[in-house]
Amino acid sequence: MRRNMCRNMCRNMCRNMRRNMCRNMCRNMRRNSERGPTARNRQQRNLKIVDYFRQVFGEWAQVEVVELVNDGSGLAFGIVGGRSSGVVVKSVLPGGVADRDGRLRSGDMLLRIGAVSVVGMCARQAACVLRQCGACVRLLVARPAPSNAAPLQSLGASQAPIVPSRLLADPLDLERRLAEAGHDGFGALCEDTTPTSPPPTVIEESLHHRVRELLTAFKKKLWF
Known part of the structure; x- marks a missing residue:
């Protein structure tokens, strides 16, 4: 019984650690992606x-x-x-x-x-x-x-x-x-439409991909 309790406690601790780590990482990555490059x-x-x-x-x-x-x-x-x-x-x-x-x-x-x-x-x-x-x-x-x-x-x-x-x-x-x-042919389309950041879907896909990689590495480190 004591062994099962310890095993369950360790499992819950690891699960909480993974959840908190992923949540913090996603929050930081999203914050950095929204902030964009500094001056x-x-x-x-x-x-x-x-x-x-x-x-x-x-x-x-x-x-x-x-x-x-x-x-x-x-x-x-x-x-x-x-x-x-x-x-x-x-x-x-x-x-x-x-x-x-x-x-x-x-x-x-x-x-x-x-x-x-x-x-x-x-x-x-x-x-x-x-x-x-x-x-x-x-x-x-x-x-x-x-x-x-x-x-x-x-x-x-x-x-x-x-x-x-x-x-x-x-x-x-x-x-x-x-x-x-006064040079001929220049100046057309001088409204800058260059995207300043990736679309939200791209950001989310990269976040999920990174989270999956970290989870896999974390599991290997803990259990193998």
Whole structure:
């Protein structure tokens, strides 16, 4: 009888410990997800992005707006990349929509798709944004500046101006500056619609997944 009582007490204690641990963990994760990144974290992230752009493009980069219309056969270009490396055009299919347009090139880095900034996204996320654009797709891309091009070309004279690479970290602000400076084709869709946090369903799924992992590890630690 004493053995059964001790066993039941231990079982109840373990059950309460697991319940409290999971409840506290869920509360903390939900609180952090709702709070979002702090100003210091955003500043550090922006500095890392600026440094990366300078490493890739140097001090100057060329930007261009590319507008493509899907004729039903697809846009005929592929993208690769991750959050830290940026989303880059891997290839342009010969004879496709992008190839016939002539502006999009292999190696171009995507900065905006429509009104959404893709800086800090991976290729899979950028592909989801592309699929939601419909038949007409507007891209803001960046590439290394030509060696013979003059920085800060005359106002309104170029649809592919040369800009400081540090400005690429904020594509929305970049387009606004170029539009105010008089460069053609820039400034459209300057309302930032980039999602600031994952949808609630994604947050809840990650919470439940994390809780299941911790419960499994906790059980193994206790009973095996």
